[in-house]
Amino acid sequence: MSNLMMKEMVANFKTCVSNSLTRNEDYEWNVFKANNYKTPDSDFISKCFQFNEFLNGIDRTNSIGNNYFLDHSFVASYDKVPTTSHKKFEIAIIGRSNVGKSSLVSSIFKGKATDVKISKTPGRTQTLNYFLLKRLNLYLVDMPGYGFAKVPKSLLRGWHVLIRDYFKHRMNYDKYLITLWLLDVRRIKDFADAIAKNPENATNPTLGLKKSDVEFFHYLVKNEIPYTIVLTKVDKQNYNVLGEVIKSLRILLLRELKELKMTKTVNISPNIILSSAKRGHGIPEIRNFIASTVTSSLDLLEENSKFSEISVNEFEEGDDTERGAIFGGEEDEYEEEEIEIPQVIATPEKKSKDKPTKEEVSNDDDEFETESKQATPKSTAPKKHIKISTIQMGTLTKQNKYVQRTKHLDDKVNRSDKQYKSYEDIVKYKIREERRKSATKK
Numbered sequence: 001m002s003n004l005m006m007k008e009m010v011a012n013f014k015t016c017v018s019n020s021l022t023r024n025e026d027y028e029w030n031v032f033k034a035n036n037y038k039t040p041d042s043d044f045i046s047k048c049f050q051f052n053e054f055l056n057g058i059d060r061t062n063s064i065g066n067n068y069f070l071d072h073s074f075v076a077s078y079d080k081v082p083t084t085s086h087k088k089f090e091i092a093i094i095g096r097s098n099v100g101k102s103s104l105v106s107s108i109f110k111g112k113a114t115d116v117k118i119s120k121t122p123g124r125t126q127t128l129n130y131f132l133l134k135r136l137n138l139y140l141v142d143m144p145g146y147g148f149a150k151v152p153k154s155l156l157r158g159w160h161v162l163i164r165d166y167f168k169h170r171m172n173y174d175k176y177l178i179t180l181w182l183l184d185v186r187r188i189k190d191f192a193d194a195i196a197k198n199p200e201n202a203t204n205p206t207l208g209l210k211k212s213d214v215e216f217f218h219y220l221v222k223n224e225i226p227y228t229i230v231l232t233k234v235d236k237q238n239y240n241v242l243g244e245v246i247k248s249l250r251i252l253l254l255r256e257l258k259e260l261k262m263t264k265t266v267n268i269s270p271n272i273i274l275s276s277a278k279r280g281h282g283i284p285e286i287r288n289f290i291a292s293t294v295t296s297s298l299d300l301l302e303e304n305s306k307f308s309e310i311s312v313n314e315f316e317e318g319d320d321t322e323r324g325a326i327f328g329g330e331e332d333e334y335e336e337e338e339i340e341i342p343q344v345i346a347t348p349e350k351k352s353k354d355k356p357t358k359e360e361v362s363n364d365d366d367e368f369e370t371e372s373k374q375a376t377p378k379s380t381a382p383k384k385h386i387k388i389s390t391i392q393m394g395t396l397t398k399q400n401k402y403v404q405r406t407k408h409l410d411d412k413v414n415r416s417d418k419q420y421k422s423y424e425d426i427v428k429y430k431i432r433e434e435r436r437k438s439a440t441k442k
């Protein structure tokens, strides 16, 4: 079989192959570990998976994205936008105060993120906090929130200017900017409930997003800033409602776009990722999303290496004429709690073992023995690890090994005939299966 034909086969059957596999064991195991071996609500997790994958096509099986997040370091806090002489990617984490920005940042990082400050009082993050992710050579920026915060109005206004200046400045480098716009899932759920009560509520402008969110959304759209929506705190919802939540969110966005009477082509169907910093839902997907966006722009990354680090002394003053408008907002009606951020790990740390030993387990949680016996399905334990290139691919079952190999082929790393053969085998198998299916249909 020629290489070209093989490539086509890969393209045609990749989706087919991967769709037919059970793909959440790796993740579930890690959440399980991250929860100190307490049983996670696996139904909920798999529902989040389905949504995240369906909505964004993000591959959550492999741990490539996760492995890029091993090393982070705090760079600096800025109360004015630094004029960047670098051309690194920046991931801007933005949303209302208290929406869970810092918590998300903290859970995206692997390893203890003691330098990220989280609080149930809105207004905790007051500066642009830059973190460097060394392996991806990018900055993650935890921003102050807009909307309501328990601080003097003048301070809040200062943040709004800071946020606006940030985007204004970064837009010059828009191909290096990834904006994660965070929304509290409860807000969208409330809107979904209102629509369920009376469908006419869908067009009621007093229902839906808070004024500050609407204004920020308009700001994103008017300035053509690409964004990905991250719904936070999904642990606060029953998973049964998530489908309605996504639908209602789309209704909300369309409604606002109609309001804006945009003539330009705008993205009405942004990625929407469901997440919970408390439970670790959606975190591998966010990591994969960031990693794949950044690594697919290798030419940009190479260019990056020519630029120096951020200089702390260089600031750009904002344009005073644009400082009038701020993102206004009312107080949130939701109660917050202090959460423990689990470390969402993709690759089990004990690489040579299939299961944690008794000692490891009892160090973490005394209840493990009984809980795990009752509630951990056999399949959640990692069975085998293989090493591909320099990337530890994590837990592999017999089946999803093929997916990893497909990935391997796509990445054109260390191809060997043996792996080719295996992949060819599965492609052939799939063709046979398809034929068999269509024959039985007839």
Ligand SMILES: Nc1nc2c(ncn2[C@@H]2O[C@H](COP(=O)(O)OP(=O)(O)OP(=O)(O)O)[C@@H](O)[C@H]2O)c(=O)[nH]1
Binding pocket: 095, 096, 097, 098, 099, 100, 101, 102, 103, 104, 117, 118, 119, 120, 121, 122, 123, 124, 125, 126, 143, 144, 145, 146, 232, 233, 234, 235, 236, 275, 276, 277, 278, 279, 336, 337, 338, 339
């Ligand atoms: N249940 C739950 N609570 C969360 C989650 N993420 C954050 N919180 C809580 O929400 C509150 C606000 O979290 P932060 O991460 O400080 O929010 P922020 O958006 O950074 O807030 P500011 O810095 O004030 O703008 C805290 O009490 C967190 O414990 C989550 O996924 N689930």
Ligand SMILES: [Mg+2]
Binding pocket: 101, 102, 103, 117, 118, 124, 125, 142, 143
């Ligand atoms: Mg914060």
